[in-house]
Amino acid sequence: MDEVNYVSGETRVFAIVGHPIEQVRSPEMITAEMVRRGHKAILIPLDVRPEDFETSLRALMRVQNLDGLVFTIPFKQRACALASELGAQAQTVGAINALARGRDERWFGDIFDGLGCVEAFRRRGVSFRDQRVMLIGAGGAGRAIAAAVAHQGPRALRIFDIERGKAMQLVEDVRKIDARIEAAYGEPVVEGIDILLNASPVGMLSDPRMPIDAARIPTEIIVFDAIVKPEQTKLLTLAGECGCRVIRGREMMHGQISKVVDYFEAHNRERAALKS
Amino acid sequence: MDEVNYVSGETRVFAIVGHPIEQVRSPEMITAEMVRRGHKAILIPLDVRPEDFETSLRALMRVQNLDGLVFTIPFKQRACALASELGAQAQTVGAINALARGRDERWFGDIFDGLGCVEAFRRRGVSFRDQRVMLIGAGGAGRAIAAAVAHQGPRALRIFDIERGKAMQLVEDVRKIDARIEAAYGEPVVEGIDILLNASPVGMLSDPRMPIDAARIPTEIIVFDAIVKPEQTKLLTLAGECGCRVIRGREMMHGQISKVVDYFEAHNRERAALKS
Numbered sequence: 001m002d003e004v005n006y007v008s009g010e011t012r013v014f015a016i017v018g019h020p021i022e023q024v025r026s027p028e029m030i031t032a033e034m035v036r037r038g039h040k041a042i043l044i045p046l047d048v049r050p051e052d053f054e055t056s057l058r059a060l061m062r063v064q065n066l067d068g069l070v071f072t073i074p075f076k077q078r079a080c081a082l083a084s085e086l087g088a089q090a091q092t093v094g095a096i097n098a099l100a101r102g103r104d105e106r107w108f109g110d111i112f113d114g115l116g117c118v119e120a121f122r123r124r125g126v127s128f129r130d131q132r133v134m135l136i137g138a139g140g141a142g143r144a145i146a147a148a149v150a151h152q153g154p155r156a157l158r159i160f161d162i163e164r165g166k167a168m169q170l171v172e173d174v175r176k177i178d179a180r181i182e183a184a185y186g187e188p189v190v191e192g193i194d195i196l197l198n199a200s201p202v203g204m205l206s207d208p209r210m211p212i213d214a215a216r217i218p219t220e221i222i223v224f225d226a227i228v229k230p231e232q233t234k235l236l237t238l239a240g241e242c243g244c245r246v247i248r249g250r251e252m253m254h255g256q257i258s259k260v261v262d263y264f265e266a267h268n269r270e271r272a273a274l275k276s
Numbered sequence: 277m278d279e280v281n282y283v284s285g286e287t288r289v290f291a292i293v294g295h296p297i298e299q300v301r302s303p304e305m306i307t308a309e310m311v312r313r314g315h316k317a318i319l320i321p322l323d324v325r326p327e328d329f330e331t332s333l334r335a336l337m338r339v340q341n342l343d344g345l346v347f348t349i350p351f352k353q354r355a356c357a358l359a360s361e362l363g364a365q366a367q368t369v370g371a372i373n374a375l376a377r378g379r380d381e382r383w384f385g386d387i388f389d390g391l392g393c394v395e396a397f398r399r400r401g402v403s404f405r406d407q408r409v410m411l412i413g414a415g416g417a418g419r420a421i422a423a424a425v426a427h428q429g430p431r432a433l434r435i436f437d438i439e440r441g442k443a444m445q446l447v448e449d450v451r452k453i454d455a456r457i458e459a460a461y462g463e464p465v466v467e468g469i470d471i472l473l474n475a476s477p478v479g480m481l482s483d484p485r486m487p488i489d490a491a492r493i494p495t496e497i498i499v500f501d502a503i504v505k506p507e508q509t510k511l512l513t514l515a516g517e518c519g520c521r522v523i524r525g526r527e528m529m530h531g532q533i534s535k536v537v538d539y540f541e542a543h544n545r546e547r548a549a550l551k552s
Contacts, residue, residue: 004308006282009292009300009321016285021341024285032280044320045285047340059335064323065297 007042013065014043018072021047026070033261050074057082061107068264069099076140083109092147092173095140098260100267108267113141114148116256120247126222128152134193135159136211137200138166141226145199150174156182188212190221198225203233210234219243228253283318289341290319294348297323299505301529302346309537326350333358337383344540345375352416359385368423368449371416374536376543384543389417390424392532396523402498404428410469411435412487413476414442417502421475426450432458464488466497474501479509486510495519502528
């Protein structure tokens with residue numbers, strides 16, 4: 001092989017920044033979506049140490065053919081400071097996962113985790129309107145999901161986190177978005193709810209636990225787990241056994257990728273540089 | 277397409293840094309060579325403005341999965357300051373085109389343009405030993421080629437540059453490498469020489485000129501042009517018409533790519549990080 005056909009001097013560069021970085025899936029997935037849409041672009045992984053974050057990122061943003069950045073653990077909060085302008089979701093959540101280069105060296109940041117979750121439900125024909133939702137986890141993913149769901153007009157949103165203060169804060173934030181929502185802190189339950197969302201890390205990788213202490217889940221509840229590895233968490237296995245509809249982290253990721261690439265396109269188009 | 281198979285969170289990142297950057301060929305060629313050798317690696321283009329060079333590069337070198345850099349116009353000289361240690365060619369030339377991450381955050385720099393030219397001649401079975409060489413251009417490429425050729429024991433090396441001072445300095449440098457070489461400054465000629473090397477930018481892209489004012493070139497002269505775009509410069513066309521053997525910039529590039537990847541492998545192996 002003399003030359004590869006997927007990178008050249010004309011390639012527009014995007015990067016996901018995290019620490020560690022080996023586990024991320026955005027390089028293969030976001031690159032695929034950009035290529036599918038006809039862009040000469042690639043998203044590469046960059047492993048940046050926390051102590052280097054501010055300096056390295058400010059320098060990277062000056063690279064002329066770098067058009068967008070994606071942030072993962074532990075940088076989603078700190079990355080807000082890099083944006084010239086923050087989107088509505090990011091302002092509520094206090095974190096971003098996408099930063100797009102716009103005109104005149106301006107950078108636009110927003111967070112798409114929650115929008116990806118709502119998009120995954122929409123693709124399955126499920127609306128959050130008037131639903132009673134139980135959300136477990138009020139960390140980065142949980143905050144983003146709560147913010148996006150709150151904009152969909154649910155009847156109730158019950159939030160739990162092992163750090164009670166985090167959940168209480170998120171309850172407050174949800175009320176600010178829509179005061180009509182019955183928002184409350186509460187232990188995980190499977191009664192009196194229509195949708196169960198896990199946004200906690202419980203069940204990730206080789207963790208054999210469930211984020212909720214239940215032997216059964218009522219059949220009519222729709223169960224979502226944000227966890228991507230493994231695809232089949234113990235929670236989803238129980239939900240499947242109980243006849244519940246399940247929606248997976250991978251579906252949220254697909255929804256999110258689509259929204260993130262839309263966002264890059266919108267801002268890059270303004271500077272007419274991304275399109276091949 | 278759901279995922280691409282050429283980049284992931286485990287990819288080791290290399291970059292070519294220049295301004296402008298669209299014209300470079302290293303991304304497709306060096307990436308191909310690294311993949312061919314079994315590495316999970318990619319070389320991307322980075323367009324860095326001259327005023328950002330020092331800051332951006334120092335920051336990039338702190339990215340933990342970035343294992344090597346290649347430099348092109350206008351950074352080959354300035355890049356020397358980034359190296360913890362300079363190779364022999366780089367010390368003569370005063371420029372580098374490769375910077376490899378070694379152990380303990382140490383970076384090793386050397387220049388392979390000239391070695392690539394000598395390698396291209398070697399692959400064609402042509403030796404510089406005892407030959408009379410005319411070199412046009414004493415900029416970055418010309419200096420590198422002169423340094424590499426001077427180590428091959430040519431009989432004479434006549435050097436021209438439109439900036440006479442540059443050519444005179446290079447004549448001095450050649451004498452330091454090997455005092456037996458008849459090194460001299462001189463206008464471009466096609467008589468009394470065996471090998472004609474163009475390392476000037478004359479004839480590049482849409483430039484229709486030749487670096488030498490000649491209607492014919494004697495058949496026995498071997499003509500080399502370092503220019504890669506276009507592959508067929510006006511100089512090479514004339515040489516071909518005159519029945520001369522021609523050696524192209526592309527062949528020098530292949531020789532150079534092989535040497536650069538050897539260099540990255542040698543230094544990255546020390547930190548046992550490049551191999552997949």
